[in-house]
Amino acid sequence: MCLLAVMASSQMAQASHVIGADFFQVSRNNEVGNGQIKYDFTFMLYMDCISGQIQAINREDTGIFSLYTGDGRPYSQYEHFGVVKSPSSGKVPANFSNDCINNPPQVCLLRNIYKFTLVLPDNPLGYYLVQNNCCRNETVKNITNPGETGSSYSTYIPPRNQPNNSAVFKNTPPQIICLDNPFVYDHSATDSDGDSLSYEFGAAYDGHMNNNNQIVFQPPPFDPVRYRNPYSAQMPMSGNPPLSIDPVTGMISGTPNSVGRYVVSVHCHEWRNGVMINTVIRDYQFVVTDCSKAVIADIPQYSDEFNTYIVECKDFTVKFDNNSTGGFNYLWDFGVPSLDNDTSNEFSPTYTYPDTGTFVVKLVVNKGSTCPDSIERLVKIYPRFTGYYNFNGNLCPNTPIYFKDSSIGTMYGPVSWNWKFGDGTTDTAKKPIHRFLIGGDYWVTLVSKNSKGCSDTVRQKVEVLKFVPFAGNDTIIVKGVSMQFNAQGGDVYTWMPTTNLSNPDIRNPVGTYPEVGIFPYNVHIVSTENGCEGDDSINVRVVEQASILVPTGFTPNGDGLNDILRPVQVGYSKINYFKVYNRWGEQVFYTTKFKEGWDGTWKGTPADIGVYFWVLSINDSNGQEKLLRGDATLLR
Numbered sequence: 001m002c003l004l005a006v007m008a009s010s011q012m013a014q015a016s017h018v019i020g021a022d023f024f025q026v027s028r029n030n031e032v033g034n035g036q037i038k039y040d041f042t043f044m045l046y047m048d049c050i051s052g053q054i055q056a057i058n059r060e061d062t063g064i065f066s067l068y069t070g071d072g073r074p075y076s077q078y079e080h081f082g083v084v085k086s087p088s089s090g091k092v093p094a095n096f097s098n099d100c101i102n103n104p105p106q107v108c109l110l111r112n113i114y115k116f117t118l119v120l121p122d123n124p125l126g127y128y129l130v131q132n133n134c135c136r137n138e139t140v141k142n143i144t145n146p147g148e149t150g151s152s153y154s155t156y157i158p159p160r161n162q163p164n165n166s167a168v169f170k171n172t173p174p175q176i177i178c179l180d181n182p183f184v185y186d187h188s189a190t191d192s193d194g195d196s197l198s199y200e201f202g203a204a205y206d207g208h209m210n211n212n213n214q215i216v217f218q219p220p221p222f223d224p225v226r227y228r229n230p231y232s233a234q235m236p237m238s239g240n241p242p243l244s245i246d247p248v249t250g251m252i253s254g255t256p257n258s259v260g261r262y263v264v265s266v267h268c269h270e271w272r273n274g275v276m277i278n279t280v281i282r283d284y285q286f287v288v289t290d291c292s293k294a295v296i297a298d299i300p301q302y303s304d305e306f307n308t309y310i311v312e313c314k315d316f317t318v319k320f321d322n323n324s325t326g327g328f329n330y331l332w333d334f335g336v337p338s339l340d341n342d343t344s345n346e347f348s349p350t351y352t353y354p355d356t357g358t359f360v361v362k363l364v365v366n367k368g369s370t371c372p373d374s375i376e377r378l379v380k381i382y383p384r385f386t387g388y389y390n391f392n393g394n395l396c397p398n399t400p401i402y403f404k405d406s407s408i409g410t411m412y413g414p415v416s417w418n419w420k421f422g423d424g425t426t427d428t429a430k431k432p433i434h435r436f437l438i439g440g441d442y443w444v445t446l447v448s449k450n451s452k453g454c455s456d457t458v459r460q461k462v463e464v465l466k467f468v469p470f471a472g473n474d475t476i477i478v479k480g481v482s483m484q485f486n487a488q489g490g491d492v493y494t495w496m497p498t499t500n501l502s503n504p505d506i507r508n509p510v511g512t513y514p515e516v517g518i519f520p521y522n523v524h525i526v527s528t529e530n531g532c533e534g535d536d537s538i539n540v541r542v543v544e545q546a547s548i549l550v551p552t553g554f555t556p557n558g559d560g561l562n563d564i565l566r567p568v569q570v571g572y573s574k575i576n577y578f579k580v581y582n583r584w585g586e587q588v589f590y591t592t593k594f595k596e597g598w599d600g601t602w603k604g605t606p607a608d609i610g611v612y613f614w615v616l617s618i619n620d621s622n623g624q625e626k627l628l629r630g631d632a633t634l635l636r
Contacts, residue, residue: 018133074219166270178289182255201236236264389403395463469525471523471538566597580598583610
């Protein structure tokens with residue numbers, strides 16, 4: 001034992017190296033007189049030798065301790081004293097099997113062990129032995145400002161008439177925990193006195209700093225560290241299921257689901273005759289890392305049912321796919337409760353089930369080795385289920401067509417339907433009614449499903465007649481001139497009203513108009529081949545005299561508006577020619593047809609912006625030629 005006198009407040013903060021610590025004590029009262037007590041103490045300080053500050057770690061070669069009476073007063077002889085670390089101090093092996101992990105993280109854990117003995121006058125209030133330190137690892141995730149948060153540890157030394165050997169934890173905590181892997185760790189302790197032990201997660205304690213950023217030695221009670229939301233002393237890590245400790249056995253279990261460093265403090269309570277007489281606290285950091293497993297058992301999930309490999313609805317035989325990696329042997333159990341021989345050692349086996357039902361299939365990869373892995377999936381066997389549908393009705397545009405599901409299930413019929421009609425519309429009814437707005441071929445798909453997850457997809461082509469009733473374009477004519485209609489699309493035509501028409505029941509009646517006005521007509525058209533019928537309308541505008549107009553400008557930019565320069569006529573049946581010239585007198589366009597016009601190009605390229613000149617030749621009602629001239633501006 002080597003005890004050194006030291007001055008208070010001698011250790012500077014901002015060290016960021018402490019991972020955790022714990023105290024143990026053994027009573028030697030039988031070696032001293034009745035007025036004295038004697039105890040052997042062991043204090044273990046854990047430090048990070050990768051990211052911890054080396055100067056701070058070196059300062060821990062001598063540990064600083066304080067002794068207080070049970071009422072919190074400093075005990076002058078041992079108010080602050082130093083203890084040199086034991087020769088058995090040093091790095092702690094990771095105790096982590098790398099055989100099953102491809103990317104074991106780099107870790108370095110130092111453990112300083114301080115062993116010393118104190119002989120003290122008996123005190124009815126007992127004593128507190130304290131170690132205040134600074135600071136914790138800066139990367140801790142579950143407490144606030146960890147690099148500026150100190151650490152405080154203590155053990156209670158009872159009076160002579162209540163001797164106590166503290167509980168001693170059996171195992172050194174793990175340095176690495178793998179993300180999303182079930183974690184089980186024995187954090188139990190032994191007690192040489194035979195006291196009963198219970199366990200819980202509790203607070204880790206802070207170390208107080210003064211205004212000069214120096215540690216202030218102080219007795220219990222200590223301030224707990226401040227936990228970040230949603231963490232707490234009782235829930236120090238997130239997980240699914242969350243980390244928990246069995247209060248009787250001390251077993252810690254859970255599946256951590258977030259990487260990082262977490263301060264975890266385990267409180268081991270000693271009970272004697274139903275009374276808690278002492279609490280041993282181990283304050284430690286658990287490091288959760290995203291381990292890359294070298295061996296992964298993997299049965300794919302082909303069904304949208306939860307954790308289900310497949311819902312087999314056609315047969316009792318299932319071919320199992322195996323996506324496992326890193327394996328050298330495989331054991332399949334196909335999950336038939338009444339059978340012991342429903343197993344296979346093949347990589348990708350095929351199995352025929354004896355009956356319908358839901359079965360839990362398990363695959364174990366590398367069973368009995370140091371790196372096994374396993375997975376379970378459900379297989380649902382419910383044959384047979386076959387999807388089908390039919391439809392009827394006139395296959396005409398905008399006409400109701402009646403669809404009907406006719407899927408068949410040997411045991412369970414369909415309970416849901418998803419129709420896609422091929423025109424962007426859907427339905428979920430068993431018997432939907434649908435209208436296709438235009439003719440064409442439509443692939444109609446039905447996905448039907450029963451209560452056991454069986455589904456089938458059926459796709460059929462529905463051929464809707466391309467029936468387009470057309471009365472003709474709206475027309476302007478001169479009074480006294482006859483007009484011949486030219487409806488299209490069917491076989492039977494009925495015009496309404498019949499005013500001024502030669503025959504309202506033919507496709508192309510002649511209309512004669514002695515008076516000016518606007519005459520609207522509707523024609524009902526029927527296709528006798530398949531019963532399609534529909535309507536269309538046309539307006540005839542009768543004016544007093546013939547006229548012709550050529551626009552004064554146009555914009556051939558492809559937007560569909562005013563892109564063409566051409567004559568607009570009323571009362572003229574034809575033109576002799578329409579010519580367009582540029583400002584140098586070069587002809588850039590020529591036509592003899594009324595409906596044709598200039599698109600603003602010349603010699604295959606867009607013509608220049610500017611003014612162009614046109615000449616139009618027509619014959620009047622007396623057959624005399626008339627020449628019209630003008631100009632138009634090309635804009636873009």
